[in-house]
Amino acid sequence: MDLIISFIAGAVFGAIVVYLGVKPRLVITKEVGGELLNELIKQKRKNLAKLEALLKRKGKITNDDVEKFLKVSNATAERYLDELEKAGKIKQIGRTGKYTHYQQI
Secondary structure, three states, X not given: OHHHXXXXXHHHHHHHHHHHHHOOOXXXXXXXXXXXXHHHHHHHHHHHHHHHHHHHXXXXXXXXXXXXXXXXXXXXXXXXXXXXXXXXXXXXXXXXOOOOEEEEO
């Protein structure tokens, strides 16, 4: 019985070591990291500009509209809307839930 438990424990440990050893690692140098960061910032600015244009066209937008329009996650949509709200470009109508939307100021 002890031999079986030892064998199972060794197999599990071996599988973990192999998994961690084979797992790819992302190494970001200053050059690569800086370029990547710049691209992400550019994309974010483009997305925020697209949201402002969408808001002008529609008059009001919801979190779901942002998710579908930009093909982003719920959390990303919330961050974009929060950023526009903090910049004083939009205002939230409603606190939470189905009828919450955003309008241009």
